[in-house]
Amino acid sequence: IEESEKFRIEYWELEEAKLRRMPAPRPLAARIALVTGAGSGIGKATARRLAAEGACVVVADLDGANAEAVAKDLGGPDKAVAVTVDVTSEEQIKSAFDAAVLAFGGVDLVVNNAGISISKPLLETTARDWDLQHDIMARGSFLVSREAARVMIGQELGGDIVYIASKNAVFAGPNNIAYSATKADQAHQVRLLAAELGEHGIRVNGVNPDGVVRGSGIFAAGWGARRAATYGIEESELGAFYAQRTILKREVLPEHVANAVFALTGGDLTHTTGLHIPVDAGVAAAFLR
Ligand code: NAD
Numbered sequence: 001i002e003e004s005e006k007f008r009i010e011y012w013e014l015e016e017a018k019l020r021r022m023p024a025p026r027p028l029a030a031r032i033a034l035v036t037g038a039g040s041g042i043g044k045a046t047a048r049r050l051a052a053e054g055a056c057v058v059v060a061d062l063d064g065a066n067a068e069a070v071a072k073d074l075g076g077p078d079k080a081v082a083v084t085v086d087v088t089s090e091e092q093i094k095s096a097f098d099a100a101v102l103a104f105g106g107v108d109l110v111v112n113n114a115g116i117s118i119s120k121p122l123l124e125t126t127a128r129d130w131d132l133q134h135d136i137m138a139r140g141s142f143l144v145s146r147e148a149a150r151v152m153i154g155q156e157l158g159g160d161i162v163y164i165a166s167k168n169a170v171f172a173g174p175n176n177i178a179y180s181a182t183k184a185d186q187a188h189q190v191r192l193l194a195a196e197l198g199e200h201g202i203r204v205n206g207v208n209p210d211g212v213v214r215g216s217g218i219f220a221a222g223w224g225a226r227r228a229a230t231y232g233i234e235e236s237e238l239g240a241f242y243a244q245r246t247i248l249k250r251e252v253l254p255e256h257v258a259n260a261v262f263a264l265t266g267g268d269l270t271h272t273t274g275l276h277i278p279v280d281a282g283v284a285a286a287f288l289r
Helices: 003-021 041-052 064-073 090-104 127-155 177-200 217-231 235-244 254-265
Strands: 032-036 056-061 080-084 109-112 159-164 202-209 276-279
Touching (some): 041 109, 127 177, 127 202, 159 254
Parallel strands (some): 109 159
């Protein structure tokens, strides 16, 4: 038998062995999720949806009191535990995963959702703004994904990592260079990690929301008021204003983003990885003025 033929056979034997080891996606009722920033807004809605579908959930947030309240609401220690974590800290991220393993025996679904939004014009954006925004969203989600991968590869059960990115990952909007740049960074993390972790049965996808006003702390922290002032409307009218700009004429709520996370992790999208799903009522397809 020729050397090249031997190599070919060995290669395919290795590939087949890999395929045999490849874990199939498991139902949410058998899974353990860790959601960052789950004390509020989109993260909270996502934690709630995953728990409703049967997953055990680790509610991880910088705001420990909010995380506690959400975990309690989801059914307490048998279903959900709260951990206080700052995603800029490697040690705290490690502790959050340790807490998940202690409480539920592992983690096989991670949602990178924690975030802040520093939205300023270029000339007002300081180096400190840039660093803070990137520390939390670009570096923070990288650190969370790295720990997630470490745990998931060890478990050999496959898993999911989902990034709550943004329409801003793809489209430029004025006056938020720091925020949008971190979202573009996250979008590329999705593709890079999908490529690197696929052979372990770990899928990595993103969700790109836009215009989630009600229930979002990011909007409450002055952003909504500034936007409303720009458009010359009341802040309470912002939801309807955004809806009006969409193809579907629908307001996007945190629950709609959570639906997409469910579709990616517990629904039928079992062969999807490296993708971003827009949840924006059509804004990414056509911007109506
Ligand atoms: P939110 O303010 O309601 O929730 C963000 C959560 O992240 C908060 O609970 C906050 O305490 C937590 N957090 C902030 N810094 C943290 C840190 N260092 N470590 C751990 N947790 C931290 O906002 P939201 O609108 O629900 O946003 C959630 C995600 O969705 C963000 O990544 C945001 O960029 C993204 N997003 C939101 C919108 C929108 O329209 N609201 C649109 C696109 C993307």
